[in-house]
Amino acid sequence: MSAGIQRGHAATRLGRWWQDWRFHLNALAILVPVAAFPAFYHLARMDTGEAGLGAREPAIVQAGPHALRLVEFTVDPPMNAGVAGRRKVFRLALCPGCDDDIRAVHIRLGKPRSLRAAGALFSGPPERQTADMAVPDSARARDAIWLTVEEWSGATHQAQVPLAEVAPATADWLRRRKEGRE
């Protein structure tokens, strides 16, 4: 059962098989997209919202009168975005009807010093917004995630939630990084 390539002088059966088929084995590369498809499809469902808001059950964060649902997009530690540093993506859902009051929601690891430094801005429809939060070099595992809600009326509300509660893998990663530095 030669595949067309001239045989060498392999003595064993396996050796002959290798001689015959070695240049056709790359057909197995087609298994790569087959194996990658489920994760690809899951991500597409995350993009449309069919797979839910985020990677787990959202945490309810009460910011003033607004009950916001916050969840990490993946359960992974922060990703290395090269020149953009370490990033962590979060998803947010506003309370029903709150969109009429809320102009913007910002997310930051650690307490913001001012509204101008409130962190990453959430984008998207009110029921499913996304923000790409920076995880700075100075971040610590015990830091809280701060949400700053800015209303159209000019009022602002802040709320915090422990990092370990909404992004445990990120908190673990920061803890390990700190131990590594010591």
Place this chain on the structure above:
Amino acid sequence: MTERAQTGPAAAPRPKKKKKGGMARLWLLIHGWLALPLWAYVFFICVTGTIATISHELIWLTSPDVRASRPEGATERLTPDAMIAAVLAQRPESRVRSVSWPVETHFAPEVTLSDRAGLSSTVYVNPYDGRIQGVSGTVGFRYFIRALHGWLFLPWTGGGYSWGWYAVSFMGIPMIGSLVTGIMVYKKFWRAYLNPRLRIGKGARTFWGDFHRLAGIWSMPFVAIIGVTGTWFFVEALLSDNGVSISTAGVPTVLERETLPLVAHRADLPPVSLDEVIASARAAHPGLRVDGLWLPENAFSPVDIYGRGAFPLFYESASVNPYDGQVVRLRRVADQSALELATTLMYPLHFGDFLGIWLKLVYFFFGLLLSMMVLSGMLIWTKRTARETKAYVAARRAPAPVTGPAE
């Protein structure tokens, strides 16, 4: 050396090739080795890419939903505002995120909506009466085949390019190599333009050899385009993942806090008129084509309008403040650097998507030829190159011709 090489056990395939020197023979070996060890993988990339060029047309053929069919009595296409109003009348609980008008007007416009549950979906809308004709799947066929061809579905994680992107685009390099060595090896190939030869009755090896050469000389420009653009996609990924950007676009436009209107509630804001936004952008840049637009995704983001330039390989865009209609950013062809323009045209050049359906069909045809060249190359290779390599190596190692394996 050359003489000894010629006395090797493998005679050159055609009589006139017997005069070939050692260099030509070496080129032939390199030509054979460039793609063969990965021939099935290259074949797979070529076939998926070929299908991708006409994926939109395949959808048009199989699904009436995506066709811009004119209803009885209708004459005019709806303005963007009228179309959106019609869509929202059918989906009252939804909001519009983006609209696109396919360049080929026989395709229905596509509107991406987000509903009260936060689910996004893209609907095909009849451009004459605004009727929602159908809903696109989570992963439509066009995206499916592009993702399969472009990055083998491998994830875009870590803020960088997918490994699949690297794995596919890298093959642009052996493709250029195959083209160059193919030309080197095919002496006076231009003669074959006038005297094409495709012998059918002389066995498979002769037929595939003739086919490989004939298809090769006719698809030289196509292979060069695919090879160069593919290689560029590889370089672009390398540059981007190492923090080198050639874009002059800068960061996304964020509206100044002061330009936002002072209202108590969002409901107090006047509704955004797409017709007015487009008119405003066209007042700033009269030549702007509108192929699609994105509505603001947050309170500080503009309406982004994009379209092809007057020269279809280039793109232009405009960002308009939705609250006051001011154009906050314009990216005309003239605003982009020469390097940037040279690199943005790589995409339409690779897809064949810039002169309408006829060019797509031309790309499809040459894509088929290229796929068949990979296949025929493999068939020829298995019958010749392995043998020739042994002979070539043996001739250079041993004082006398050696017939045994010399790998």
